[in-house]
Amino acid sequence: MSYTESHAAAVLERCDELAAFSEEEGRLTRRFGTPALRQAGEAVRSWMESAGLSVGRDAIGNVIGRFGDRSRRTLLIGSHLDTVRDAGRYDGMLGVLVAIACMERLRAEARSLPYAVEVIAFADEEGVRFGTGYLGSSVVAGRFDPSALELRDSAGVTLADAVRAFGGDPDRLTDARRDPGDLIGYYEVHIEQGPVLEAGDAPLGVVGAISGQSRARVTFTGQAGHAGTVPMALRRDALSAAAHFVRAVEEVAHGQEGAVATVGELEVEPGASNVIPGRVALSLDVRHTADLVRRSLTERLHERAGAIAGTRGVALGWEVVQEVEAVRCSQELTELVSAAVAAAGHPVLRLASGAGHDAAMLSIIAPVAMLFVRCAGGISHNPAESVTVEDVAAAIEASSRFLKLLR
């Protein structure tokens, strides 16, 4: 095993150790503010300290390890420690542990850098407990919304109380923003959570942009009726209309390079085998790295839905649920990451991130760059999440080279 691979093996062992800190027996679930997240944070703190970082926690409970003195401008490197329910062990954690491994290597090589580094382990990115995605990074980016403090989890606990119980300070969240003038940028390593690297036979991917996202709630309302007594010509079948639309979603997305569009939820009412569906509600999720393209695709789908509803005599409901703008990664940082990947002996595969990441939030206050690591089958948010030691070694090698290239 090479020097880098032994570091990678240590990272994978630490991923296994963190996976043991869970709210649930036999599966990994680690939401914001829980004892399991506290335990994971403490383990990360001890590893940071072994790597020579001086470690603290901010007002929301992000664990931050600093290397280099206060006078220098800082590169932030991070990812998150919280998970979805029944999660895999790499989504988030891998990025934190690769960052720590890079700092260990710098220390072992007695290498200094012309800038400071802070490794950040965010306390909440998935937002499972309070519906607060990017909570940890929003505090750092100065985008925390204080009205969120009144949100309650399923047990009735408010976010404010959860922050307090977690050792944080709810009153300091709104002004915890990092000064953009102090920051060189933000760098994040993350598993791809998709199949592109595997299909392209590449261990690493350099992220050019994080897609924007349009979400809508679409309903088709026709007329329920008896499946035996209403002739086909007299039907206003809401599910037939919805199926027509699902096909249109697929067709429109296929026709646009780089676009994805998904109907992930679909509910039929009344939902009995002998009743013609009277109403269908479905979710639409459209993503693209170009906001104009995404908006135009969504608009076309809205028009198609209207045309389908019109010809079928059913009513269309269209409610915009969310509009998230795309984030461009820093060209300067991304070129350095690409050079580092190439210098490490790997093909430079550029791709977009279709999933959101803390980097999207950090882009508000700093230039950002991301490195994706191939994961088996593109599977994520699932205990079957898997990476190889070779690919993690590639990520450590490329990230270390990136740190050395950066001035």
Added chain:
Amino acid sequence: MSYTESHAAAVLERCDELAAFSEEEGRLTRRFGTPALRQAGEAVRSWMESAGLSVGRDAIGNVIGRFGDRSRRTLLIGSHLDTVRDAGRYDGMLGVLVAIACMERLRAEARSLPYAVEVIAFADEEGVRFGTGYLGSSVVAGRFDPSALELRDSAGVTLADAVRAFGGDPDRLTDARRDPGDLIGYYEVHIEQGPVLEAGDAPLGVVGAISGQSRARVTFTGQAGHAGTVPMALRRDALSAAAHFVRAVEEVAHGQEGAVATVGELEVEPGASNVIPGRVALSLDVRHTADLVRRSLTERLHERAGAIAGTRGVALGWEVVQEVEAVRCSQELTELVSAAVAAAGHPVLRLASGAGHDAAMLSIIAPVAMLFVRCAGGISHNPAESVTVEDVAAAIEASSRFLKLLR
């Protein structure tokens, strides 16, 4: 108001009276063996007696009123008194009350018939409590399956105990079959439960056949994945496959005169807006009055599903849930019904029954005929079920003429 319309108004009043006998406050639910059904049966018994019928109850609790002596062959006229949950007040009851109204008219006219008549109010057709559709008529037709006595309702009560509590005799159900040699036929008046008569501007419809039915449980199993990270070309989206199939169902049924095909249930797994569906299960219901056509349609849909699954790289599951053969109505009786409708001054609109009825069960032991009554919007199994006094008058007039034409 004409003589017949005053009879019709009385029938509608009785429908209202029966609707008050419910298991639930504020809505009509009347399942087999309940006090509500007992009350409805007692009301029907008293109206039968007022019409000069001699009334009894058989072993399952069907209420039977006889006119004419035992030596004569018998025409059965009937429908059912039980309902679905939150039912309308005409599905079933209208047929029983029109039959009683016809007997009252014969009596008022001091008219004799060259055969006997028995009006049967079946105790269970919907089968809501025990999942036993056609329970009442299956006893009369000699098709009662004794293993059904062990079925339990949601409260854990067995069918055997429910029959006993209802005053019936579970040990006599299997040999309660009526002798076909004694029977002239079975005649049933029922609301259409569909929109064909309304669309055809006809108060009455003469049923030529009751459709057969094929039911299947169809599953498409692809690969769940992240809605943002899996490119369109790499997806195996189970919902896209299912939508393709739903469109095929509609298209194939549209292309076959007299066919209906319905996907009424459709469940998506995992069913989250940001996850590509990995599995979809749906119900298929295909009906036609020609069994060969129905089987061929179902086979074509099975082939289409296989082709859709094949080109999309998803797995197809196809489980046959039920196969019910079509029932042809008696040509002889149906011609008399048609003549009676014409003589009553109404257009003779022939149609198929896409819903099942007690007549389907009775066809095992006797020639059957059915008369449909127009209902508003084709709506049934719903409190909004509605018929007009004029259309009920037409049904009484036509049915009375049918009884006089029959020898």
